[in-house]
Amino acid sequence: MAADNPLLALVTALASGRIRIVDLTQTLTPEFPQITLPPEFGQCWPFRIEEVSHYDERGPAWYWNNFSCGEHTGTHFDAPIHWISGRDLPNNSVDTIAVENFVAPACVIDCSGEAAADADFLLTVPFVEAWEAKHGRIPPKSWVLMRTDWSKRTDPAAYQNFDETGQHTPGPDADVVRFLVEERDVLGFGSEAIGTDAGQGYHLRPPYPCHSLMHGAGRYGLQCLSNLDQLPPTGAVLICPPLKIRKGSGSPLRVLAMVET
Amino acid sequence: MTMPFMRPPKKNPILRTRVPTLPPWTRSRVALGLTAAAAVGRFELQSCDDCGTVQYPPRESCHQCLSIALRWSPESGEGQLLSETRLHHSNDLFFRERLPWRLGLVQLASGPTLMVHLHGDVPAAPCAVRVGARLDRAGQAVLIAFPAEETPHMADDPQLREMTCDPRHRKVLVTDGKTAVGQALVRALAKAGADLVWVGEAEPWKKSPGLDALSDLPCVTRVPLDLTDERSVLQLAGELGGKVDILVNNAEVHRPFGISARRGTEAARAEMDVNYFGLLRLAQGFGPAMRARGADGQAGATAWVNLLSVYALSNFPPHGTYSASKAAALSAAQCLRAEMRAGGIRVVNVFPGPIDDEWNQTLPPPKLSAEGVASAIVRALRDGVEDVFPGDVAQEWFERWRESPKTLERELAQGGT
Numbered sequence: 001m002a003a004d005n006p007l008l009a010l011v012t013a014l015a016s017g018r019i020r021i022v023d024l025t026q027t028l029t030p031e032f033p034q035i036t037l038p039p040e041f042g043q044c045w046p047f048r049i050e051e052v053s054h055y056d057e058r059g060p061a062w063y064w065n066n067f068s069c070g071e072h073t074g075t076h077f078d079a080p081i082h083w084i085s086g087r088d089l090p091n092n093s094v095d096t097i098a099v100e101n102f103v104a105p106a107c108v109i110d111c112s113g114e115a116a117a118d119a120d121f122l123l124t125v126p127f128v129e130a131w132e133a134k135h136g137r138i139p140p141k142s143w144v145l146m147r148t149d150w151s152k153r154t155d156p157a158a159y160q161n162f163d164e165t166g167q168h169t170p171g172p173d174a175d176v177v178r179f180l181v182e183e184r185d186v187l188g189f190g191s192e193a194i195g196t197d198a199g200q201g202y203h204l205r206p207p208y209p210c211h212s213l214m215h216g217a218g219r220y221g222l223q224c225l226s227n228l229d230q231l232p233p234t235g236a237v238l239i240c241p242p243l244k245i246r247k248g249s250g251s252p253l254r255v256l257a258m259v260e261t
Numbered sequence: 262m263t264m265p266f267m268r269p270p271k272k273n274p275i276l277r278t279r280v281p282t283l284p285p286w287t288r289s290r291v292a293l294g295l296t297a298a299a300a301v302g303r304f305e306l307q308s309c310d311d312c313g314t315v316q317y318p319p320r321e322s323c324h325q326c327l328s329i330a331l332r333w334s335p336e337s338g339e340g341q342l343l344s345e346t347r348l349h350h351s352n353d354l355f356f357r358e359r360l361p362w363r364l365g366l367v368q369l370a371s372g373p374t375l376m377v378h379l380h381g382d383v384p385a386a387p388c389a390v391r392v393g394a395r396l397d398r399a400g401q402a403v404l405i406a407f408p409a410e411e412t413p414h415m416a417d418d419p420q421l422r423e424m425t426c427d428p429r430h431r432k433v434l435v436t437d438g439k440t441a442v443g444q445a446l447v448r449a450l451a452k453a454g455a456d457l458v459w460v461g462e463a464e465p466w467k468k469s470p471g472l473d474a475l476s477d478l479p480c481v482t483r484v485p486l487d488l489t490d491e492r493s494v495l496q497l498a499g500e501l502g503g504k505v506d507i508l509v510n511n512a513e514v515h516r517p518f519g520i521s522a523r524r525g526t527e528a529a530r531a532e533m534d535v536n537y538f539g540l541l542r543l544a545q546g547f548g549p550a551m552r553a554r555g556a557d558g559q560a561g562a563t564a565w566v567n568l569l570s571v572y573a574l575s576n577f578p579p580h581g582t583y584s585a586s587k588a589a590a591l592s593a594a595q596c597l598r599a600e601m602r603a604g605g606i607r608v609v610n611v612f613p614g615p616i617d618d619e620w621n622q623t624l625p626p627p628k629l630s631a632e633g634v635a636s637a638i639v640r641a642l643r644d645g646v647e648d649v650f651p652g653d654v655a656q657e658w659f660e661r662w663r664e665s666p667k668t669l670e671r672e673l674a675q676g677g678t
Binding site: 157 | 464465466467468487489490491492493525527528531
């Protein structure tokens, strides 16, 4: 029976442990850093939480909090409308994106060694081609996740890695973004750092290529991911539905990966 | 001769902390004129517009000619000590705990005879003295006679110390070490002899070279503190709130916009979140322990300083949202002052004019240096003043505001001149 009912097969595999679920989400805390723009620009709110009541005079039998944050706080999803290049595309905001896109396979490209050696490491086309030589061609409508182990930097200062010249975090170069969109038809790009673009991405051509080109082509972004080291190079399936915010440019979300054991 | 105030011994942790008591604090409405002047560091008495008689104590009509045309005027305080009384007994709890206490009868050169507190260095009567007004622990004006000439360690007189908030041998928290003012404050407080200075640091990934340089000072400890984060404030308050003797809240967000020059409320919210709500969070975190420690030894909790802005008095439209957030902070600070009074903690509000920083870059001079703000704050703590207007711009705006708030509003609408 399970054989001809794929959903039953899935839950059976989950129950038996043949499929494992990996949480790729950073915990939302006030300490987790938010993206930092020059101070003359508007800023993304960090995550903030204040108690409404805690079984006390403010509410005797219940505990709850109010929280505030930006659409791009913590582990979050970027919709095409986030970037000016994607502003006129159809179904470009979190409330209108076809929900089928929120469940999709993922290819994980391990750049952890390179990122450890060079915080400004840029993923390139040859690097991806070398990965494909080992693991096969990236299938269309897949997420490409750049594993850098950046999420293991639990000190916010090390995670953000600012110096006088700005932020130093790894990301893709412009050519590889074009390649992934045009040659591989990916669904989107995911990163462990604060943005899908490198910390020095403003100095690339075009500036912020992963935002500009991915979103301009109607593709998505995931950032501040963690636990990518627990995923196989291919075969994981992501579940990543953002909050349904009208005209939302993105949202914090829980990202889960199903992995065959 | 006053003995220099030495570092007090460590507190005995098995003894009960002395509960703060206050000197008598009820005053008639007219007598509060003395407090209003002392709050900004002035000694004023009423003088009669009709016959010129200087009045004491404050009253409704002239004791010479019964005219009601009495005007508060600056008083030099020069006079003659006629007699002295040394209190060895009092039924008032505050004085009972601080006996013996010197009181004197002084005749001012301008006429009236006053009952005053006596500084320890005032010699036996008769002698020349200089009377000044100070705020006592209850926040009300009292008069104290000083020796005619400065003496060494004058500020360390035990009676005078009950009216001031000297940072020497006290532990101070400066809430934001990332700004130039914060760094100047830390240096000024260290120089003034503060025992320890904790320096708050928000968003540690935004590094500040000036803050790194403060680590040279042995009394300085950097602590994580983000006023927008209740948890961060409460955590620090839990860890060291019971040790903070002086809290200087200099954290602020300042964006130079009015209402129409910037769309939306994001920047205005950020200002309110730090400048107003930040003060509330700090007060809820640090207020209770400070209030309870207002009589904790010779160098117990004593003062809470808010860095406001002269724009809190009247809106400066080119910096309109910032002005509004500082007006909100001023209102909250008045509430805090009322609530801290029970512990004898002085709430000092500082109203600088434009500070010479990046957000005032396009304003023409005169602008206050960070060091100028810091030294004004240390001076206010030593003098026991509660409202401080550092710099020429602030002084001038304050006078114009006192004269006519409506006139100042119109002038500021025209650009401030």
